[in-house]
Amino acid sequence: MVARTVTLPTGTLSTRAAAAKMERMEPPPPHAPGADAPGSPAEQESGKEQGALFDPPEPTAEEIAAGAAMAWETAAAEDRVVADVVLNKPLMDAYSYLVPESLRDEIVPGRRVRVPFGRGLRGGRSESGFVVAVRPVEEYAKERGAKPERLKTIDRTLDEAPLVDGKMLELSRWIAEYYLCGWGQVLSSIVPAGVKRNAGTRQLVFYKPTATGRAALDAGSLTKKQRAVMAAMIDAGEPVRADYLAGKADCGVGVVTGLKHKGFAEQVRQRTDVTEFDDVKIEPWTELTATDEQQAALDAILAALREREYATFLLHGVTGSGKTEVYIRAIKEVVEYGRQAIVLVPEIALTPQTIRRFRQRFERVAVLHSHLSDAERSKHWRDIAAGRVEVVVGARSAIFAPTPHLGLVIIDEEHESTFKQDSVPRYHAREVAEKRCQEAGVPLVLGSATPTLESWHAAQEGRYRLLSLLRRVGKLPLPPVVTVDVRNDPQVRKGRAIGRQLTNAVKAAIEDGGQVILFLNLRGFSPAVWCRACGASLKCPDCDVSLTWHRDKGRAVCHSCDHEQTVPRACPGCGAHELKYVGVGTQKLEEEVRQVFPEAEIARMDSDSMRKPGSHDKVLTRFREGEIDILLGTQMIAKGLDFPNVTLVGVVDADTQLHQPDPRAGERTFQLIAQVAGRTGRSSRGGRVYVQSSNPAEPAIRRAAGHDYLGFVADELRDRWDMSYPPYRRLCRVILRGPDEAAVKRRANEMANALTAAAKTKNLPVQILGPAPCAVARLQKNWRFHFQLSAENPADVRLLWRTVEPDFPTAGDVEYVVDMDPLNMR
Numbered sequence: 001m002v003a004r005t006v007t008l009p010t011g012t013l014s015t016r017a018a019a020a021k022m023e024r025m026e027p028p029p030p031h032a033p034g035a036d037a038p039g040s041p042a043e044q045e046s047g048k049e050q051g052a053l054f055d056p057p058e059p060t061a062e063e064i065a066a067g068a069a070m071a072w073e074t075a076a077a078e079d080r081v082v083a084d085v086v087l088n089k090p091l092m093d094a095y096s097y098l099v100p101e102s103l104r105d106e107i108v109p110g111r112r113v114r115v116p117f118g119r120g121l122r123g124g125r126s127e128s129g130f131v132v133a134v135r136p137v138e139e140y141a142k143e144r145g146a147k148p149e150r151l152k153t154i155d156r157t158l159d160e161a162p163l164v165d166g167k168m169l170e171l172s173r174w175i176a177e178y179y180l181c182g183w184g185q186v187l188s189s190i191v192p193a194g195v196k197r198n199a200g201t202r203q204l205v206f207y208k209p210t211a212t213g214r215a216a217l218d219a220g221s222l223t224k225k226q227r228a229v230m231a232a233m234i235d236a237g238e239p240v241r242a243d244y245l246a247g248k249a250d251c252g253v254g255v256v257t258g259l260k261h262k263g264f265a266e267q268v269r270q271r272t273d274v275t276e277f278d279d280v281k282i283e284p285w286t287e288l289t290a291t292d293e294q295q296a297a298l299d300a301i302l303a304a305l306r307e308r309e310y311a312t313f314l315l316h317g318v319t320g321s322g323k324t325e326v327y328i329r330a331i332k333e334v335v336e337y338g339r340q341a342i343v344l345v346p347e348i349a350l351t352p353q354t355i356r357r358f359r360q361r362f363e364r365v366a367v368l369h370s371h372l373s374d375a376e377r378s379k380h381w382r383d384i385a386a387g388r389v390e391v392v393v394g395a396r397s398a399i400f401a402p403t404p405h406l407g408l409v410i411i412d413e414e415h416e417s418t419f420k421q422d423s424v425p426r427y428h429a430r431e432v433a434e435k436r437c438q439e440a441g442v443p444l445v446l447g448s449a450t451p452t453l454e455s456w457h458a459a460q461e462g463r464y465r466l467l468s469l470l471r472r473v474g475k476l477p478l479p480p481v482v483t484v485d486v487r488n489d490p491q492v493r494k495g496r497a498i499g500r501q502l503t504n505a506v507k508a509a510i511e512d513g514g515q516v517i518l519f520l521n522l523r524g525f526s527p528a529v530w531c532r533a534c535g536a537s538l539k540c541p542d543c544d545v546s547l548t549w550h551r552d553k554g555r556a557v558c559h560s561c562d563h564e565q566t567v568p569r570a571c572p573g574c575g576a577h578e579l580k581y582v583g584v585g586t587q588k589l590e591e592e593v594r595q596v597f598p599e600a601e602i603a604r605m606d607s608d609s610m611r612k613p614g615s616h617d618k619v620l621t622r623f624r625e626g627e628i629d630i631l632l633g634t635q636m637i638a639k640g641l642d643f644p645n646v647t648l649v650g651v652v653d654a655d656t657q658l659h660q661p662d663p664r665a666g667e668r669t670f671q672l673i674a675q676v677a678g679r680t681g682r683s684s685r686g687g688r689v690y691v692q693s694s695n696p697a698e699p700a701i702r703r704a705a706g707h708d709y710l711g712f713v714a715d716e717l718r719d720r721w722d723m724s725y726p727p728y729r730r731l732c733r734v735i736l737r738g739p740d741e742a743a744v745k746r747r748a749n750e751m752a753n754a755l756t757a758a759a760k761t762k763n764l765p766v767q768i769l770g771p772a773p774c775a776v777a778r779l780q781k782n783w784r785f786h787f788q789l790s791a792e793n794p795a796d797v798r799l800l801w802r803t804v805e806p807d808f809p810t811a812g813d814v815e816y817v818v819d820m821d822p823l824n825m826r
């Protein structure tokens with residue numbers, strides 16, 4: 001142990017070098033002691049290993065040899081080591097601390113510790129952080145030219161073992177660098193809170209026989225009951241609980257403790273899971289014959305898997321082309337190698353249907369979704385880390401699942417913007433997955449019917465390998481799409497949401513025994529409360545956002561901050577009694593549909609009607625079983641559903657996304673229409689799609705109606721090039737906010753000017769765009785300004801930002817956030 005601690009590879013104190021060191025500190029390979037398969041004697045015998053997520057790294061032969069030399073040369077100084085610790089703060093640098101003698105063996109990279117922080121040797125406060133590197137003290141002194149005596153000392157270790165391994169440390173450092181936030185912030189965000197608190201586990205006492213106990217049994221010197229307990233303990237072959245022994249031997253637990261007092265048995269403390277999970281039934285499954293397109297895609301992925309090489313595949317497959325089947329077969333092979341796969345899906349698509357598709361085919365599937373309790377989440381985390389899970393299926397953060405031998409990562413619906421996190425660290429799971437797969441030397445598969453322009457461009461450039469599934473399974477055609485211009489529709493002019501053509505189509509579909517999906521991406525009853533006299537709409541007092549009328553609550557609600565209020569009788573602007581509810585949200589749509597189709601069974605699905613956990617699944621089950629004729633709702637119903645009896649899809653208003661002040665408005669409109677349209681025509685019954693729009697000539701709508709992804713991307717890429725926009729440039733958005741508008745504006749100008757000046761002196765090809773007020777100029781009482789850094793190479797953005805950042809500590813009332821590769825432009 002001592003040899004290991006003092007003989008870490010040397011390097012500089014910079015975090016970069018510290019991280020480079022960690023590459024040599026991965027968990028041991030499977031044959032090394034301490035990494036035995038779960039349930040093996042090594043694990044059962046040693047209570048200490050229980051609950052351990054990662055075993056500390058074993059020294060290499062080279063390190064041991066170097067350690068001997070070190071001990072011989074610098075026997076006096078070898079005792080003292082310094083640990084670099086990152087705290088949950090927006091800082092890239094680590095802090096150095098002395099490691100007390102008593103903790104020498106426990107302090108390894110990835111371990112959480114408690115340290116003093118602040119002025120004075122003791123520090124004002126105590127903070128927890130992660131150890132990222134450990135080095136001999138003289139090395140620290142040499143590099144820093146500093147006196148180690150002035151360092152503070154680590155207080156204590158947290159947890160029973162390191163929470164992250166060397167690879168995860170490296171990945172988190174990369175995230176911090178790329179997304180311009182603190183290393184410690186990333187680490188504390190990617191390790192679930194439940195894991196840090198060891199939720200769902202408890203220290204329990206177990207008993208095992210001692211040698212004298214065995215001898216006593218052989219010698220026949222025990223009472224009858226003692227003999228029975230002793231025999232049961234030996235039979236068990238692993239430490240067992242006293243009540244278990246008492247049950248087996250039909251006696252009281254006093255006999256067990258009696259044996260312990262005599263030295264015939266000893267106690268072992270182990271951390272044990274206390275959460276229990278239902279056994280999942282694996283349903284029978286008939287193998288499908290892969291289509292030629294599926295087979296070709298699979299062959300390409302398997303070739304990379306077998307070569308153990310990193311490659312990113314872009315699986316462009318139209319809706320219903322059988323992408324999931326390709327994923328599953330690739331995972332099968334990974335599992336056969338004894339490795340694990342991670343499958344990321346948008347949270348909204350984590351339906352029982354999706355989960356069942358994996359559980360049908362794999363025995364040990366862990367599903368990580370946002371409704372897990374801390375205890376469940378930490379149980380999954382431990383199971384995954386111990387290699388007990390074959391497939392991890394989860395939303396964005398599952399990319400950090402601590403699989404010991406990662407074999408493959410899949411991101412389904414890769415175009416979904418929810419793969420980007422909207423709070424620090426503002427990572428995109430696709431970028432993180434790429435990095436993780438590169439490091440692990442394994443393939444990454446990105447699947448979508450409507451890939452992002454970023455991914456499509458990468459495929460064109462050859463960075464990704466394109467695999468195409470252009471036909472639906474079973475030779476089913478893609479559904480015909482009718483674009484309905486609603487500008488002259490008599491019903492829509494009267495204020496109805498559903499025009500004449502769509503009404504007739506719904507009627508026909510239901511009479512024919514089919515089911516209908518109606519999609520509208522606005523929740524609430526009316527999206528605006530508008531004054532006929534002055535033309536202003538009612539706004540949130542705290543945000544620059546129109547209030548939405550929720551008739552069921554009798555209140556107007558801000559969808560940005562959840563502020564609720566009654567609607568005043570008079571317009572707050574002009575005093576006229578002319579306030580009117582305008583527009584149609586899902587609640588009003590529901591009312592209209594109930595009036596027009598009184599016979600039909602109708603269900604609404606949006607975040608208001610689906611508040612209760614499980615209600616989502618309930619509605620989908622009823623829909624599947626044919627109890628619901630018309631399912632209407634927001635994007636909750638747009639994605640991933642596979643119901644063969646849906647013969648009609650109506651897009652009630654295709655224009656809702658189109659006029660957002662966002663350069664991706666067209667892309668999102670195309671994606672949404674293509675996705676909703678994909679919900680129909682999934683059986684021989686066929687299906688049709690009606691898209692209502694006031695802008696039927698818009699390219700995004702026209703191309704989506706023609707199922708013309710290639711045409712759409714060609715147009716859109718040209719526009720992006722003209723606008724110097726991603727994928728041709730990388731953007732970094734800086735958003736400033738504060739209660740005083742003038743102060744926020746001033747700060748934004750200062751920062752933008754400083755960046756412009758620094759770009760010039762450093763000769764960095766980075767453009768600064770703005771500052772300007774954000775599209776939502778005020779949010780939760782704060783005024784908002786933003787500006788953007790734009791460059792071809794993200795490294796230039798990073799370099800520029802890091803030179804200027806220290807001059808702008810968050811001070812006073814103006815705060816700022818930095819968003820690399822932003823998707824949210826509001």
Ligand code: ADP
Pocket residue numbers: 288289290291294317318319320321322323324325473474642
């Ligand atoms: P996508 O994800 O591309 O929209 P899915 O993976 O949901 O498509 O597949 C659509 C349907 O086709 C599913 O019901 C699936 O079980 C079925 N399917 C997939 N591959 C095959 C195949 N080779 N033969 C028959 N049915 C298949």
Ligand code: ZN
Pocket residue numbers: 540541542543545558559560561562563780
């Ligand atoms: Zn608000």
